Amino acid sequence: MFQGGYMGKVLRVNLTTKKVSVEDLPEKIARDYIGGAGFGVKYLFDEVPGDVDPLGPDNKLIFAPGPLSGTSAPCASRMAVTTKSPLTGAVGMSLSGGYFPVELKFAGYDVLIIEGQADTPVYLHIRDDKVAIKNAEKLWGMDTQITQSIIKQDVNDHNTRIACIGQAGENQSKMAAIINERRAFGRKGVGAVMGSKNLKAIAIRGSGQVPLANPKAFETARKFMLEAMKQSPVLYPEFSKLGTPMVVDATSAMGIFPSENYRNTGEKDYSTTIGVEASISRNKGSEHCYGCPVGCTQLKLAQGRGYEGGMSDPEYETYYSLGSVVGVESVDSIIYNDMLCDKYGLDTMSVGVTIAFAMELFERGMLTAADTNGLDLRFGNHQAVTQLIEEIAFRREGMGALLCDGSRIMAEKVGGEADDFAMHIKGLELPAYDPRGAKAHGLNFATSYTGADHNRGYAFQEVFGIPVPNAYDRFAVAGKGWLTKWNQDIRCATTDCPTMCGFLMDMAVPAIAEQNTADLVSSVSGIALTKEDVGMVGERVNNLARVFNITAGFTRADDTFPKRIMAETLKEGGSSGQRISQEDLDLMLDEYYEARNWRQDGVPTRQKLAELDLPEAAAVLVARGLL
Amino acid sequence: MFQGGYMGKVLRVNLTTKKVSVEDLPEKIARDYIGGAGFGVKYLFDEVPGDVDPLGPDNKLIFAPGPLSGTSAPCASRMAVTTKSPLTGAVGMSLSGGYFPVELKFAGYDVLIIEGQADTPVYLHIRDDKVAIKNAEKLWGMDTQITQSIIKQDVNDHNTRIACIGQAGENQSKMAAIINERRAFGRKGVGAVMGSKNLKAIAIRGSGQVPLANPKAFETARKFMLEAMKQSPVLYPEFSKLGTPMVVDATSAMGIFPSENYRNTGEKDYSTTIGVEASISRNKGSEHCYGCPVGCTQLKLAQGRGYEGGMSDPEYETYYSLGSVVGVESVDSIIYNDMLCDKYGLDTMSVGVTIAFAMELFERGMLTAADTNGLDLRFGNHQAVTQLIEEIAFRREGMGALLCDGSRIMAEKVGGEADDFAMHIKGLELPAYDPRGAKAHGLNFATSYTGADHNRGYAFQEVFGIPVPNAYDRFAVAGKGWLTKWNQDIRCATTDCPTMCGFLMDMAVPAIAEQNTADLVSSVSGIALTKEDVGMVGERVNNLARVFNITAGFTRADDTFPKRIMAETLKEGGSSGQRISQEDLDLMLDEYYEARNWRQDGVPTRQKLAELDLPEAAAVLVARGLL
Incomplete structure (x- = not known):
């Protein structure tokens, strides 16, 4: 077959x-x-x-x-x-x-x-x-x-x-x-x-091999892709040597590298202490995934009492979640705590952002030393981060039990105004990009089918100026609905499905990704896909996932930002003056739903579902009285 | 060939x-x-x-x-x-x-x-x-x-x-x-x-195989050995399920499980807190070495704050070195600290005994909080053991540098009477058997070519009553020179050379070991060895190693015990009243040298070296004016 x-x-x-x-x-x-x-x-x-x-x-x-x-x-x-x-x-x-x-x-x-x-x-x-x-x-x-x-x-x-x-x-x-x-x-x-x-x-x-339907066509598509990768200005010259940690410096300069649970509004720059310069001194070489010529993973070895010998490969996101967002400026503690998270099997991102939330509550007196069992939860206390990771992993009575199910559930447990400081969307903690300074990137967080997830529609146009620098005004609101739809669909179709590493999309070959995916997938499988077919796969998956989420109870009201993002303005740095008002969000959502041919309540239209050949999705919505 | x-x-x-x-x-x-x-x-x-x-x-x-x-x-x-x-x-x-x-x-x-x-x-x-x-x-x-x-x-x-x-x-x-x-x-x-x-x-x-000279004879010898193993009263019924940790209870009952740097003279029994009952509750299964039907290694998982998730397989010796000898009664800290030693690549035995030495000096005021950088080095402080392991591994200024080259060098650095409390022979820290309650076992420590090493001539007759219970009075001094020579030679020839696991000798097949080794080695190699040839190999190695040590500067004076063993008497428990006086040691050494046909200054005789076909050893001694 x-x-x-x-x-x-x-x-x-x-x-x-x-x-x-x-x-x-x-x-x-x-x-x-x-x-x-x-x-x-x-x-x-x-x-x-x-x-x-x-x-x-x-x-x-x-x-x-x-x-x-x-x-x-x-x-x-x-x-x-x-x-x-x-x-x-x-x-x-x-x-x-x-x-x-x-x-x-x-x-x-x-x-x-x-x-x-x-x-x-x-x-x-x-x-x-x-x-x-x-x-x-x-x-x-x-x-x-x-x-x-x-x-x-x-x-x-x-x-x-x-x-x-x-x-x-x-x-x-x-x-x-x-x-x-x-x-x-x-x-x-x-x-x-x-x-x-x-x-x-x-x-x-496994002992088998993956057969190729059309080896010659595959080889052509593969060579084309390798060539495109070579021509990327960042992939080999920088990315293969520095990996994702290099992004700390880039986003810091843009004023979108969040810190101290997002209460720092640009006054303090963490890239001097945990940026690429500080972390590269801990480098011990690269690691490759199967079949990858880039090898972006950077093994790092921690130094200094308490962390020495800790070896890990923290990605960009972890410099934020176990670094800046918890106010930590020790690269060594980041490496060590990243290792701990891997060891216990924890998401570094959600863990760090949830600890940052606890730190803010502690500094505001909404959690006290009695709650923390004496632990000093001030921002920057990296030993406290180390200890909390263990408490979380073992769901220990007290702070472990309070934090281990993430920010949303923790906010419910603390009650009162706590949720105002909980940095999550749909329960998923925010990634290391302040939505206020990269609006399409932010809109993707608000609308991704997995919650605040940078990888479901990475706005490389805003963050990296790819394919054309400054083609998009990252502060602008208008046009970001259309851009976000495109980013989500292409990311899904060319990265999440074939499957392909996301970094390629972000840094190397976005312009050719759909055609290249069509060529590669068609040549390996013998199922002829056009560039347009590929684009439609991305849209189909995003629509079907949306319908699943609707049946799980999600509505337009959940496509939003944490209160702080909408209430506070960035004061200094590369995104000074930026915030996202309710009007901004509404405008972006309206446009996004329009781009998707969804109703303004965020439910896909019958027409769109038919176009995508998703009768099962339409049937479920009809059964629930939503369509 | x-x-x-x-x-x-x-x-x-x-x-x-x-x-x-x-x-x-x-x-x-x-x-x-x-x-x-x-x-x-x-x-x-x-x-x-x-x-x-x-x-x-x-x-x-x-x-x-x-x-x-x-x-x-x-x-x-x-x-x-x-x-x-x-x-x-x-x-x-x-x-x-x-x-x-x-x-x-x-x-x-x-x-x-x-x-x-x-x-x-x-x-x-x-x-x-x-x-x-x-x-x-x-x-x-x-x-x-x-x-x-x-x-x-x-x-x-x-x-x-x-x-x-x-x-x-x-x-x-x-x-x-x-x-x-x-x-x-x-x-x-x-x-x-x-x-x-x-x-x-x-x-x-490697991709090769080890050829067999005489597969049929090998199979016979192998089956004989497997049968002998099956008939051991301890090997499968107990040892394969409990591993070496079971020895804690045995030696505790005999009053020879040392504790608190040997200052506890039988008053306190550590088997209740770190014996087989306490440690088996942490068991997570066995591990086997290549080709081993026994699988004595017992994986243990630590519990409780600070140690939880620590996984290791501490042997009997480690319950002593990271347990009783440092006054520690937490099985979980023993498992965790054993894991740390493996991770950093440290000998648990020397590390623990050296820490015990530091603890005694601390309690005696010969090391102060100023020396330990505030660390409370009282016996039983297992967190201090954890910290010192790290200090040692990284040779950190202060306690790390002081301890990391072992007890002998540490005693020199501390000076004064410190060496009186340093439990080593020839610089090697003592294993977990008090020589005072098992004299041949002790004499082996004093005379082994590697220093205080239980594995170079394990007196299973004294410790396990094998092959015949009570055939040897473990407190007696007379006869122990001959027994120690036999134990060292047979251990070397049947265990250290072929190579074979030492536990077999100690618990299963000592009586047949020489013949079985001869049969196995002859059948695999085609080099016909008799039981007597095998015995002579053991003697040859022990003599050649002795001559190496003589050229390295060792003399009869080094075949001795730490001062405490000779000065203090065990007061309670299963070896109450026992000590080793200078006269006892002299008597045992005289007899041991006689058994070995060595001179009374501990140098092998010309006759013995000739008998063992070691002209190179004789030549070196002659060149140094020692023969």
């Missing part, structure tokens, strides 16, 4: 019944959704009602690489995991790279669906068509690094690749990640879902 | 010249020394003068598994590393099991000799006949666990097995170990020698 690119198989594992089954991947799903996040959203929509308990047996975990994963297409190492997020209640889709994703393809599968709930800890062991649900009681309580090493020993093959949860996932922290090697399916609490299923790990070793 | 068992090759790597060469293993060496520690002592004696600087370029590191390693002989996974010890100045020989040792055989070598000194950090990568000295600058500063994972990724084969040093070895702590997985070539500062050579790691993957 499939000529290449796809293995044509979906592996389904029910942890309640212990039934393992394999079914065919329908070609229509491959054509309409390409792979990765597309498959995830489609299977989630079809199989999981929007109102299920995310931590109950009816939620599912859907792992899907894409048709390019495991081929020699550069930077296509990635895999999406899709579930209903316990942190947001919306679609929880998170991607990771490394080597784990391609093993699923090599083992012969395009999708792995985990359903049900085991009654005692288990792990899944996949060796091609041999699939076993194994006892994991001995692994329960172990961190992600030890878990991986023990499983490798137990299966007597250290080349087996493993994704697992740490103690945070076991304790169902809604900020828990799924870790493979030191990489993370980081956000939206996907690790808590795995923990709720008593699934400690998934270990995979 | 060799029919089996041996690969017949010695791999020599000079880190100064970067020359890699392969030479034949002489059959006479195989016959006279069997392998492992025998090869190590022989090559050390032949190539390294006794008076070299252990941390200079002229010292060597000699890695050697034995003829049984990599065959299906049970429990033969081990490898010896031999060098001049920087901690003792004597022969430093240390063994480790796991999976690293057999890879050297599979790669085609019996011996790996590292010589010289690299001028920048390197690691050695061996894949069969491909041997490369690779840049390790990026690994420098990383702990042992991260180092192994990064190398596996770099060589693109996670099944590669690695031995490496952590930060302690880099900083040339004389208590530094060489770690493979979580196992250690632990004692005598072998990690410091590796650090002095700028050698971060050795990574090996």
Whole structure:
């Protein structure tokens, strides 16, 4: 059936019944959704009602690489995991790279669906068509690094690749990640879902290859892409040597690198203490994902008492979440605390922003030393960050229990005005870009189907001036609805589905991405896709995810910003004078919905759903009286 | 030449010249020394003068598994590393099991000799006949666990097995170990020698097999051994489930489990708090070395704030060194601190006993809070132990620098009467058996060629009543010279050389060990050895090592005990009333030297050296005017 690119198989594992089954991947799903996040959203929509308990047996975990994963297409190492997020209640889709994703393809599968709930800890062991649900009681309580090493020993093959949860996932922290090697399916609490299923790990070793439908056409498309990458002004000269930490300096100069829970409105510049200069001195080399010629991951080794020997690879976002947003200026503590988060299996971003929230409440007297058990939660106290990470991972009584389900739930627990200082959208903590100084980037946070997620529609035009510097006024409000729609659809179609590394889109090949994706996917799979087809896949996924979220209870009112972003104006620095008023937001949303052909209440129109061939989505809305 | 068992090759790597060469293993060496520690002592004696600087370029590191390693002989996974010890100045020989040792055989070598000194950090990568000295600058500063994972990724084969040093070895702590997985070539500062050579790691993957000269005879000998193991009353029923931690209860009942730097003379019983009952509640399963049907390693997971998530496999000795001897009654801190030692690459035994020494000096006011930078060094403060391990690993100014070269050097630095409380022999810290309550065990500490080393002549007759309970009065002095000679020779010949796990000797098959070793080694190698030949190998190695030590400056005066053992009497418990007087020691030494046919000054006689075919040893003594 499939000529290449796809293995044509979906592996389904029910942890309640212990039934393992394999079914065919329908070609229509491959054509309409390409792979990765597309498959995830489609299977989630079809199989999981929007109102299920995310931590109950009816939620599912859907792992899907894409048709390019495991081929020699550069930077296509990635895999999406899709579930209903316990942190947001919306679609929880998170991607990771490394080597784990391609093993699923090599083992012969395009999708792995985990359903049900085991009654005692288990792990899944996949060796091609041999699939076993194994006892994991001995692994329960172990961190992600030890878990991986023990499983490798137990299966007597250290080349087996493993994704697992740490103690945070076991304790169902809604900020828990799924870790493979030191990489993370980081956000939206996907690790808590795995923990709720008593699934400690998934270990995979495949012996197959991904077939190519048209090797010659593939080679042409691949070469074209490699050439485009070479011509990027940043990809090899800078990005491969500095990685994402280089963005600290760029966004600091723009006045959009947030700090101190966003209360610092530009007065203080963190790039001098935790910028690229400060962090590069800790560099110990690069790491590559499968098939990546760039190798942007920068291994860093911490120095100094208490942190020395800590080794990790913090990304840009972590310099914010364990650095500036908690007022921390110690690069070494960032490296060390990043390592701790990986070890316990926690999303560095949500963890840091939630700690920043606690710090602000502490400095305002809304949390006292009695609440913190004596811990001095002033901004900048990096030892306190270290300690809170442990409290969160183990859901310890007191601060651990208060913080471990993220900012939104913490705000509810604290009550009063607390939520005014909680920096989340739909429950997902904000990424390291102040929306006030990059409006399309911000609008994407407000409208992404996963909550405040920079990766679902990265406004590289605003942040990097790509493809043409200053083509977009980043402060402007008008036009950002259309731009955001385009960014979300192209990001989805060319990155999240094929699957392809997002950094390529942001820094190298956005202008050619749709055509290149069409060429690559068509040549590997033999399913002829045009540039327009690719664009429509992105739109389809964004619409189907939107409808899922509507059935989960989300409305236009949830497409918004934290109060502070709308109430306070940036006072100094590169975005001085910027804020987002309610009028700005309304204008952007109106335009965004219009660009999407959605109604002004944020519900997709019957016409749009028909155009995208989504009768199932229309049917669900009709059944709920929404269409 | 060799029919089996041996690969017949010695791999020599000079880190100064970067020359890699392969030479034949002489059959006479195989016959006279069997392998492992025998090869190590022989090559050390032949190539390294006794008076070299252990941390200079002229010292060597000699890695050697034995003829049984990599065959299906049970429990033969081990490898010896031999060098001049920087901690003792004597022969430093240390063994480790796991999976690293057999890879050297599979790669085609019996011996790996590292010589010289690299001028920048390197690691050695061996894949069969491909041997490369690779840049390790990026690994420098990383702990042992991260180092192994990064190398596996770099060589693109996670099944590669690695031995490496952590930060302690880099900083040339004389208590530094060489770690493979979580196992250690632990004692005598072998990690410091590796650090002095700028050698971060050795990574090996072999694709060969170990040939068998006489498969049928081998199978018979192997089955005989497996049967003997089955008949052991402790090996499977207890030892495979509890591992060495079970010994805490046994030695506590005997009144020989030392505590509080040996100042507790039986009044307090630590087995109630850190004995088998307390530690088994932390168990998470067993681990096996290559080809071992027993699997005595007990993975333990720590609980409670500060230690939770710490995972390690502390052996009996570590319950003493990070437990009773530092007055610590927290099993969780023992597990966690054991993990830290593995991570930084430190010998848990020397580290703990050295910390105990510091604690006693602190309680006596010979070290003050000014010396400890405010650290409260009272016995039982396990947080202080955690902190000191880090100070030692990084050789930090203050306590780190004071402790990190072990008790003897620390006593010199403190001066005055300090050495009265330093529990070492020849610079090597005492193992977890009070010599006062097990005299042959103690005499072995006093006379072992490696310093206070229980593993060079374990008196299982006294400690376990094997083979016949109460056949030996453990308190008696008379007869212990002869027993110690026998224990040292048989341990060397049947355990350290073939190589074979020591626990078998101690708990299962001592009575048949010589014959069984002869049968196994003869059948794998085709070199016919009798039981008597095997015994003579043990004696030969012990004599050659003794002569090395004499050339390094050791005399009868060094075959002694710490002052406390000879000055204080055990007051309560199972060894109440016991001490070792100067007269007792003299009597035991006289008898031991007589048993060995050594002169009463501890120098082997011409006759004995001739009998053992050691003309090279006689020649060296003659040259120094000692014979």
